[in-house]
Amino acid sequence: MFDYLKNWYQRKFSDPDAVTLFLLLVTAFALIILFSQVLAPILLAIALAYLLEWPTQKLQRAGISRFASVITVFSLFIALAVALVLFLVPVIWQQSVTLAGELPAMLSNAKQLLYRLPELFPNYLNVGQIDHFIEVSTARLLAFGETILGQSLNQLVGVMTILIYLIVVPLLIFFMLKDKEQLLAHVNSVLPYNRRLISQVSGEMHIQIMNYIRGKAIEVLIVGVVTFAVFTAFELRYAALLAVLVGLSVLIPYIGAAVVTLPVFLVALFQFGWSAMFAYVLLAYLVVQALDGNLLVPLLFSEAVSLHPVYIIAAVLIFGGLWGFWGVFFAIPLASLIKAVIRALSTPPEPPQSQPTSD
Structure with a gap:
């Protein structure tokens, strides 16, 4: 077994390029796992900038300059985000609050409907099984609700952090799009030759x-x-x-x-x-x-x-x-x-x- 692992290691990692790839992946995953909260806005900005790069390239192929393409795509992105916050989010919030208020009545109605099932299927269900199902479901719903409430209270502490993200992330996206070639050149200069x-x-x-x-x-x-x-x-x-x-x-x-x-x-x-x-x-x-x-x-x-x-x-x-x-x-x-x-x-x-x- 040891000889097999030794031969596999020598076969796979005798190539300097394989060692470089392995070290890069280990370093990247270690940074994300250890500093995920600190790197979160940067990673989010990278993902969004990567997504917005596609329409930017489409505009460039149409004959528009890189800077004008970035301004156009970034402006449309900000306009879409503002529209979602102003129009969709309030509706979703209002319906969520209303649904939370009616949830006890909905559960009570669902309980009554469940108790009708033994009458419809007497050969397959009985009242005891329905009682057990309701008891287990209620306990899990209460535990889930407590978890959501605890996470919500924890998120209230990070309101200032969210406000900072609303400013920092768009700035990062803009500069990542505008200075893409320059940033990629910096990354390439840091990477090993192999x-x-x-x-x-x-x-x-x-x-x-x-x-x-x-x-x-x-x-x-x-x-x-x-x-x-x-x-x-x-x-x-x-x-x-x-x-x-x-x-x-x-x-x-x-x-x-x-x-x-x-x-x-x-x-x-x-x-x-x-x-x-x-x-x-x-x-x-x-x-x-x-x-x-x-x-x-x-x-x-x-x-x-x-x-x-x-x-x-x-x-x-x-x-x-x-x-x-x-x-x-x-x-x-x-x-x-x-x-x-x-x-x-x-x-x-x-x-x-x-x-x-x-x-």
């Missing part, structure tokens, strides 16, 4: 991450708008709040769609009861989810990296446990990075160039 594998991994990840982030942004927008239109057509209450939740759920593959189904189910059940309209709302919601998974996702991510669902779910659980929401959001790019690194380390090292002999 960076063949670093270039290989970065080139592969550039295409994959750009396709992923751009596709996810479009998917969130389309799914959110279509869901809002469907819920509004059925006159479902809290349509805007539920549409935002459904749109954001696509950021978490497989798990997000399963989790967000619960509030949609409860709101529809509370409003319509066990009726035909309740079934129509759930059917329309399932149709939206099916079209997203079978039509929209293949169209948007045809060029993105393909990962097995097991790897995607594992990445969501692992990186989500490490870095919370941002770990979940970047789970697929991080899994793609690991795949690209494994592929790069599997490539044989380049043969050493022969030095010319002097006569």
